[in-house]
Amino acid sequence: MIALLVRDLRLSVRAGGGALIGVLFFMTVVAVIPFGVGPDLNLLSRIGPAILWIGALLASLLGLDRLFQAEREDGSLDLLLMQETPLVLIVFVKCLAHWIATGLPLVLASPLLGLFMNMDEMAIGATTLTLLAGTPAITFIGAAGAAIAVALPRGGLLVSILVLPLAIPVLIFGVSAVHAAIEDPAPFLPPFLILVALNLFFAVVGPVAAAGALRLSSD
Amino acid sequence: MNEPSLVIRKFSDLANPTRFLALVARVWPWMAGMTICLFALGLYLAFATVGDYQQGDTVRIMYVHVPAAWLSMMGYSVMAVSALGTLVWRHPLADVSARAAAPIGACFTFVALVTGSLWGKPMWGTWWVWDARLTSVFVLFLMYLGLIALNRAMDDPTRAAKVGAVLILVGFINIPIIKFSVEWWNTLHQPASVIRLDGPTIDAEFLRPLLVMAAAFTLLFLTLHALAMRNEILRRRIAVLRRHAARAAGRPGGAA
Numbered sequence: 006m007i008a009l010l011v012r013d014l015r016l017s018v019r020a021g022g023g024a025l026i027g028v029l030f031f032m033t034v035v036a037v038i039p040f041g042v043g044p045d046l047n048l049l050s051r052i053g054p055a056i057l058w059i060g061a062l063l064a065s066l067l068g069l070d071r072l073f074q075a076e077r078e079d080g081s082l083d084l085l086l087m088q089e090t091p092l093v094l095i096v097f098v099k100c101l102a103h104w105i106a107t108g109l110p111l112v113l114a115s116p117l118l119g120l121f122m123n124m125d126e127m128a129i130g131a132t133t134l135t136l137l138a139g140t141p142a143i144t145f146i147g148a149a150g151a152a153i154a155v156a157l158p159r160g161g162l163l164v165s166i167l168v169l170p171l172a173i174p175v176l177i178f179g180v181s182a183v184h185a186a187i188e189d190p191a192p193f194l195p196p197f198l199i200l201v202a203l204n205l206f207f208a209v210v211g212p213v214a215a216a217g218a219l220r221l222s223s224d
Numbered sequence: 225m226n227e228p229s230l231v232i233r234k235f236s237d238l239a240n241p242t243r244f245l246a247l248v249a250r251v252w253p254w255m256a257g258m259t260i261c262l263f264a265l266g267l268y269l270a271f272a273t274v275g276d277y278q279q280g281d282t283v284r285i286m287y288v289h290v291p292a293a294w295l296s297m298m299g300y301s302v303m304a305v306s307a308l309g310t311l312v313w314r315h316p317l318a319d320v321s322a323r324a325a326a327p328i329g330a331c332f333t334f335v336a337l338v339t340g341s342l343w344g345k346p347m348w349g350t351w352w353v354w355d356a357r358l359t360s361v362f363v364l365f366l367m368y369l370g371l372i373a374l375n376r377a378m379d380d381p382t383r384a385a386k387v388g389a390v391l392i393l394v395g396f397i398n399i400p401i402i403k404f405s406v407e408w409w410n411t412l413h414q415p416a417s418v419i420r421l422d423g424p425t426i427d428a429e430f431l432r433p434l435l436v437m438a439a440a441f442t443l444l445f446l447t448l449h450a451l452a453m454r455n456e457i458l459r460r461r462i463a464v465l466r467r468h469a470a471r472a473a474g475r476p477g478g479a480a
Contacts, residue, residue, distance in 0.1 A: 073314075153391050166366075167391060174398075222387050
């Protein structure tokens with residue numbers, strides 16, 4: 006398992022720099038928003054958390070279609086399918102590796118982008134924390150979509166379409182937790198805990214569904 | 225003890241597509257006839273009743289809107305049961321059923337959205353509100369479209385059905401979460417202006433046509449579903465026949 010994790014991490018760092026492209030996309034999306042809504046700093050600081058969240062959501066969807074496709078192309082997916090270890094566990098580890106390679110850089114990049122958005126320290130901290138808790142959920146639920154589209158020639162776009170509606174709860178609770186942290190009356194913990202709960206829930210549902218889809222699409 | 229096994233046997237009898245086609249051929253004129261009768265009755269009742277004292281004639285939109293919204297949810301439930309049928313019982317017609325239900329369910333969802341929008345304009349003064357219900361129905365619509373796109377994207381129908389079944393079930397688990405979170409999201413941000421669809425509790429005057437129309441819509445769904453399943457079976461048979469014909473044509477030539 007650890008070997009698989011290390012292998013996936015190495016592949017994602019070396020081959021084509023997939024991880025960095027995700028961060029670059031995230032930065033580009035966030036940088037484009039002010040051109041659309043105007044350079045009003047007050048407005049930007051108000052919608053900043055939402056922009057960061059949407060950017061992170063899109064960026065983490067970007068690399069999802071490669072989650073299983075590269076393995077399928079070079080045939081190692083079949084080897085993984087034939088292994089003794091449960092497929093669900095393998096998928097889980099692959100998701101984890103994918104998140105460390107693409108999700109974690111997004112989380113690390115978000116404070117810097119938060120500065121661009123004129124957010125105060127509290128908001129930046131809350132956004133980073135919620136992204137840390139929320140992006141794994143997107144990866145896990147996205148793994149199900151990636152496994153479903155693995156056999157398709159141009160699955161990338163389809164994965165995004167299939168996964169985005171399922172990721173709505175994560176977005177809602179992530180952004181509302183940040184808002185709760187900024188504005189005093191609403192408590193921060195309940196939405197944040199629900200976000201964590203969603204994360205754990207998707208950590209179960211996503212790999213199970215992905216493993217099922219992989220088995221079905223292999224034969 | 226005997227009863228369930230009999231039911232199961234009847235159910236698995238239908239696994240034979242030919243038997244299913246025969247059943248559909250026998251039943252569908254009756255179903256269509258009943259649908260038309262119920263629609264005639266329902267529409268008559270809908271126009272015979274008095275309008276609401278506040279909403280006037282626009283309340284009649286409800287008789288189309290509410291059943292369509294119900295059916296949009298029932299369509300997804302049918303798909304979820306079919307998905308279970310595909311994955312658990314390996315019922316051969318389950319994937320046909322799931323595939324056939326998707327466009328019909330999407331149509332009903334679309335009708336619900338459009339009529340809701342038309343109703344919203346005179347009542348709320350706007351075509352669209354980011355209200356919890358509207359938003360969750362819209363998300364449901366997007367999921368339908370995604371499933372249809374997935375079905376279209378795969379060449380092999382049985383494999384598409386199996387993989388699609390996984391997605392349908394994941395979506396089915398997720399729909400309550402989405403609905404609940406969307407409601408939470410709305411009430412958090414604008415608690416004062418949540419627009420409630422159920423203003424006064426529904427009077428019997430409105431309830432009667434509504435129920436008749438709901439029955440009519442359900443029958444319409446079932447009829448269309450049965451016919452769509454029939455078409456899907458025939459389409460697959462044609463595809464198989466074509467493949468056989470192509471193979472037979474290729475063989476004597478020895479094209480290799």
